[in-house]
Amino acid sequence: MGLVARKKLFSIMALGAMVGLLLLPIVMALPSPAIGEEAPAVEAGQAGGGQKEGEGEKVEKGRDVYYKTEGIVAGAPAPKTTDGPADYPRYNFESRVLIWFANQQHLYYGSFVLAVPIFCMIIEFMGVVTKDKALAKKYDQLAYDFIKISLTAYSLTAVLGGILIFTFLTLYPAFFSYLSSIFRPVMHIYALMFVAESGTLYIYYYGWDKMKEGFLKWIHLSMSVILNIIGTLLMFLANSWIGFMMSPAGVDEQGRFLGNIWHVIHTALWNPLNLHRILGNMAFGGGVVAAYAAYKFLASKTDEERAHYDWMGYIAMALGVAFLIPLPFAGYWLMREVYAYRQQMGITLMGGLLAWLFIIQATMIGILFLSTNYYLWQAMGRMRGAEKYQRYIKYLVFLLACGYMVFITPHTMVMTPAELKAMGGQQHPVLGNYGVMSAKNGGINVIITTTVLSFVWYMRGNKVSTVSWAKFGNIFMGVFFACAYVNIIWLAIYGYYIPANVRVGLSVPQVATTLSCLFFMFALNSVMMRGAKQMGPIEWGKISARSQYALIMLATAFTWMMGLMGYIRSSVRLFWHVNEIMRDNSPWAYTHTVGFAANMISANVLFFWISILFVFWLGSLTAKKAPVEAKVGVPGAVPQPAGSH
Amino acid sequence: MGALNNPVIAVIVSLIIAVGYFTMVDHYLMDMQGLDYWYLFRE
Known part of the structure; x- marks a missing residue:
């Protein structure tokens, strides 16, 4: 057998092993033949209904708190905890703050290592399908750079996961014991998936050089698909725990497990959380990689390095923003489901105790989009021909500023009694009108549509369309955007x-208007720019340092917002460990002040960025050992020979 | 295609398409939710 055939065989076997690892937890989850004999007995007990003697054994039934179905009680009730060393052992410090810190750090790293392999898969795929060999090599190098960063972070994620479990066991043993008893049927699946993820990631990374061409490259790409399926399933399982804590299902009102693990996993908020988290992770991952590239750009000594990291920053930012744009809509769906599940929970979030945190969230979302737009406008500076758009940027600034101001306007103000008296109420007579969802939906859609417009300008910056209908195309695009703004407003x-029950539906056409601009105008622009005349190449590396600070700002805002939203989502349970099932009787079952929460989030963000700088530094040590020829150029830079990793 | 490159005609045609499209989006997406987009005008 030749060397190539042997490599092919081994790669197929490795891929087969990964698929096997992926399927292993599913096989493990199937009822074992060894306990198959017991199943009919339970069925017989079930058929009788009610509380009944089956085969001489008492079978107790309970009613699912969410699905309202009956099931056989298969677990202990949720413990009724008391404040003491048995249920809440502690150090001389607030236990909640410790668990908050451990959770948040694990989540940051977990999100990062789940998002980056997805980017890697997309970029590697772009490299495989690109016909231009030099560009394909550059994409491949970029994908490799991405996975290299995530590898060190992956080890740190596992370490932080361990710390989190120890923190739970030490500080909240009763709660953790209950939660793990409920999820016992899938706990081993989670552990096996983690093993599968680690195995696949290491084979994928270390097999990069051996599988860089032809059929082997496709096998390698398939491995990244498997890797991401495993990673996503892992995240879905972890999401089921928080979904259960917020909107429990599969248990009776005493918190006893009723034997149907799918009900426990598939809670009311599971799917909205899954979608929101996957998009959020991707946007966050893009932001972190973009910040890494910005940091490397600013520290670069040569033009080649600057060109490479400028390009890397742009790709990471574009991928991150591609997932940021639909994120508010996923958030809107999550909130809708929260209201549908428990109206009071929605009111606590958006109209009550936590409403001011949502104002801060709106501010952060606005900052994300403003930073993105600013970066794109700065990035136009590196392409000849984009000057024609510069004079229109002030209008985009105006639109963004208007949308942003409406978006962050609070419904009611925090005031002293004297101020309250002077204003005649909690609502400002003019500005108070903007503090409602109708106006805010308009504000955010104006911001997103403007971001889409900035992207379209960026994409056509150094090009002039040569299609015969170019004039009509340009006019149509302008009119379509103008009509979209008019429709949103x-x-x-x-x-x-109109009444509230009709008004609530208006957000759907508003979102559709924004998405129409995104899809139709991107498609129209691509068709118009096919075979377009180039005014000059994109001069990678020739971009202002300010743009790189915008990327760092983008990443920091993502990190801060993730911390904030995690806190909001968690604290909406108020004094419950598991909503309406298991009460939190620790001394910390109260909601912190906004100021304390903000300081805590900032501390988490600071710790994450210091630790990830350490990860970047470790990565740079490996890079220094790589041969000089391994560096590959980027479009617009001096061509360099392709090398190995 | 030549007539469409006339700016006046291009603007008129674009306006007809865009206004028609967004009106349909508003109407049908409200209708799909069981809501009446024309509520205020029917009252």
Whole structure:
């Protein structure tokens, strides 16, 4: 057997092993033949209904708190905890703050290592399908750079996961014991998936050089697909725990497990959480990699390095923003489901105790989009021909500023009694009108549409369309965007004049308007720019340092917002460990002040960035050992020979 | 195609398409939710 055939065989076997690892937990989850004999007995007991003697053994039934189905009680009730060393052992410090810190750090790293392999898969795929060999090699190098960063972070994620479990066991033993008893049927699956993820990741990384061409490259790419499926399933399983804590299902009102693990996993908020988290992780991962590239750009000594990291920063930012754009809509769906599950929970979030945190969240979302737009405008500076758009940027700034100001306007103000008296109420007579969802939906959609417009300008910056209908295309694009703005603002105003039950539906056409701009205008622009005349190459590396600080700002804002939203989602349970099932009787079952929460989030963000700088530094040590020829150029830079990793 | 490159015609055609499209989006997406987009005008 030749060397190539042997390599092919081994690679197919490795891929087969990964698929096997992926399927192993599913096989493990199937009922074992050894206990198959017991199943009919339970069935017989079930058939009788109610509380009944089956085969001489008492079978107790309970009613699912969410699905309202009956099931056989298969677990102990949720413990009724008391404040003491048995249920809440502690150090001379607030236990909640410790668990908050451990959870948040694990989540940051977990999100990062789940997102980056997805980027890697997309970029590697782009490299495989690109016909231009030099560009394909550059994509491949970039994908490799991405996975290299995530590898060290992966080890740190595992370490932080261990710390988190120890923190739970030490500080909240009763709660952790209950939660693990409920999820016992899938705990081993989670552990096996983790093993599968680690195995696949290391084979994928270390097999990069051996599988860089032809059929082997496709096998390698398939491995990244498997890797990401495993990673996503892992995240879904972890999401089921928080979904259960917020909106429990599969248990009766005493918290006893009723034997159906799918009900426990598939809670009311599981799917919205899954979607929101996957998009959020991707946006966050893109932001972190973009910040890494910005840091490397600013520290670069040569033009080649600057060109490489400028390109890397742009790709990471573009991928991150591609997932940021639909994120508010996923958030909106999550909130809708929260309201549908428990209206009071939604009110606590958006209209009550936690409402001010949502104002801070709106501010952060606005900052994300403003930073993105600013970066794109700066990035136009590196392409000849984009000057024609510079004079219109002030109008985009105006639109963004208007949308942003409406988006962050609070419904009611925090005031002293004297201020309250002077204003005649908690609502400002003019500005108070903007503190409602109808206006805010308009504001955020204006911001996102403007970001789409900035992207379209960026994409056509150094090009002139040569299609025969170019003039019509340009006019149509302008009119379509103008009508989209009018429609968004019109729907926002219209909402003030119709009842709340009709108004709530207006957000859907508003979102559709924004998405129409995104999909149709991107598609139209691509068709118009096919075979377009280039005014000059994109001069990678020739971008202002300010743009790189915008990328760092983007990443920091993502990190801060993740911390904030995690806190909001968690604290909406108020004094419950598991909503309405298991009460939190620790001394910390109260909601912190906004100031304390903000300081805590900032501390988490600071720790994450210091630790990830350490990860970047470790990565740079490996890079220094790589041969000089391994560096591959980027479009616009001096061509260099392709090398190995 | 030549007529469409006339700016006036291009603007008129674009306006008809865009306004028609967004009106349909508003109407049908409200209708799909069981809501009446024209509520205010029917009252």
